[in-house]
Amino acid sequence: MVIKDITAADVSGDYETREITFHDGSTRTVLVVDEEVPYPDGRLIVSVTDLEGRITECNKSFVDMSAYSREELIGAQQCILRHPDIPSEIYADLWSTIKAGNKWQGYIKNLRKDGRYYWVLATIIPTVRDGEIVGYASVRRKPSRKKIEEFVAQHLSA
Amino acid sequence: MTLINTVSPDFPPTHIAGWFIFNTWLQNTLNERVRLELHDSFSQQQDAIQSDGVDMIYANPADAALLVREKGFVGVARPANHADEAVIVVADSSPVQAVEDLSPEVRIALTAQPDVNTMGMIMLEPADVTPSTATKLERDTYVLVAKALMDGDADVGFFLKDAYENLSSIVRSKLRVLVTSDIQVVRHGLMLGPRMQQHRQVLLDALLNMNSTENGKEILSNLGFDAWEEFRSEDVEFMIDLMETLTT
Numbered sequence: 434m435v436i437k438d439i440t441a442a443d444v445s446g447d448y449e450t451r452e453i454t455f456h457d458g459s460t461r462t463v464l465v466v467d468e469e470v471p472y473p474d475g476r477l478i479v480s481v482t483d484l485e486g487r488i489t490e491c492n493k494s495f496v497d498m499s500a501y502s503r504e505e506l507i508g509a510q511q512c513i514l515r516h517p518d519i520p521s522e523i524y525a526d527l528w529s530t531i532k533a534g535n536k537w538q539g540y541i542k543n544l545r546k547d548g549r550y551y552w553v554l555a556t557i558i559p560t561v562r563d564g565e566i567v568g569y570a571s572v573r574r575k576p577s578r579k580k581i582e583e584f585v586a587q588h589l590s591a
Numbered sequence: 592m593t594l595i596n597t598v599s600p601d602f603p604p605t606h607i608a609g610w611f612i613f614n615t616w617l618q619n620t621l622n623e624r625v626r627l628e629l630h631d632s633f634s635q636q637q638d639a640i641q642s643d644g645v646d647m648i649y650a651n652p653a654d655a656a657l658l659v660r661e662k663g664f665v666g667v668a669r670p671a672n673h674a675d676e677a678v679i680v681v682a683d684s685s686p687v688q689a690v691e692d693l694s695p696e697v698r699i700a701l702t703a704q705p706d707v708n709t710m711g712m713i714m715l716e717p718a719d720v721t722p723s724t725a726t727k728l729e730r731d732t733y734v735l736v737a738k739a740l741m742d743g744d745a746d747v748g749f750f751l752k753d754a755y756e757n758l759s760s761i762v763r764s765k766l767r768v769l770v771t772s773d774i775q776v777v778r779h780g781l782m783l784g785p786r787m788q789q790h791r792q793v794l795l796d797a798l799l800n801m802n803s804t805e806n807g808k809e810i811l812s813n814l815g816f817d818a819w820e821e822f823r824s825e826d827v828e829f830m831i832d833l834m835e836t837l838t839t
């Protein structure tokens with residue numbers, strides 16, 4: 434899959450250049466800024482994808498927090514938000530869970546177009562219509578700080 | 592055969608007459624006998640649904656899964672531009688300035704309105720509040736939730752945003768909003784059970800036209816709505832999916 438790189442024009446401030454390798458072996462160069470954008474109170478970030486994880490619908494909170502435009506997001510792979518700090522195993526677990534028809538819940542650090550990041554508690558479910566999985570839906574909410582710290586200690590402290 | 596219509600018990604008490612007027616309109620529109628049966632509580636209403644004693648319901652989104660998946664209901668219409676949003680409120684004198692200031696052992700005053708309580712609990716998660724750490728004080732009305740805050744019996748209260756805004760200004764002056772949801776997609780809707788579905792199209796057309804006649808506008812205003820829009824099967828399914836992601 435091809436996802437546009439993040440370029441210097443997209444970010445401001447100090448950044449680090451990183452390369453992400455996706456599950457299919459394709460790569461993306463991203464610029465990472467070490468600054469968290471706080472999750473807005475009272476909001477849910479919602480998106481719906483097709484069976485391959487391409488975004489078919491998303492709400493305004495999704496657009497706002499990603500720093501992309503709606504046009505850039507619709508039709509893009511959901512991994513446009515992948516942050517290089519999160520290990521691939523987390524996503525592999527996510528996909529095997531939802532493909533089996535189950536609900537997955539976990540903490541995700543997402544990368545914005547401007548290189549900054551935001552943490553979410555994501556719940557992803559298969560959307561079943563007439564007995565068949567036709568796609569997936571994800572609803573993210575504001576996570577507990579303590580839970581994020583535990584997650585970081587467990588998975589990101591390499 | 593008499594069909595049974597009911598309304599989610601969380602409707603504002605000021606709209607009770609509105610629902611009886613709506614029911615009369617419904618009988619004339621469908622040329623069927625329809626009785627409006629109101630339940631005092633969500634649990635009573637659940638019992639009625641379980642025993643197939645409901646043919647039409649203005650449903651809370653939290654009940655949509657049961658209605659559709661187990662009882663064969665379909666959506667027909669829902670109020671246009673009318674979402675349920677929740678507010679978390681503290682006493683004005685409370686030292687708490689943000690959700691994160693709360694302890695996991697928070698005391699929550701709330702009503703039995705399920706979608707509001709689901710949204711409220713989600714907004715408390717950043718403070719590590721879970722159903723097992725919190726103490727829930729259930730009250731019959733939102734006025735009593737406000738009283739529990741003013742009396743210091745609870746640390747926070749969950750309100751339907753509209754209900755909070757309808758409290759008197761004297762009461763509101765003793766309270767403070769900590770956080771307001773902006774979720775936009777949790778919505779009540781009219782749903783039809785198997786005995787009523789033959790009327791779906793006629794009813795939908797009549798509901799969509801309601802705001803184009805003087806009489807219809809009057810009925811709508813007594814219910815607190817401006818207009819109806821179609822509640823499509825995909826809208827219902829999406830709502831069920833959404834509630835599913837929020838209840839764990």
Ligand SMILES: Cc1cc2nc3c(=O)[nH]c(=O)nc-3n(C[C@H](O)[C@H](O)[C@H](O)COP(=O)(O)O)c2cc1C
Pocket residue numbers: 454455456457480481482486510511512513514515516521524525527528541542543555557569570571
């Ligand atoms: C409905 C849905 C929502 C997703 N949301 C995110 C997300 O917010 N952030 C993210 O990095 N990956 C998300 N993913 C996972 C991505 O599809 C992808 O697996 C991940 O970004 C890692 O890329 P990779 O699997 O190609 O290695 C989501 C997947 C689905 C099906």
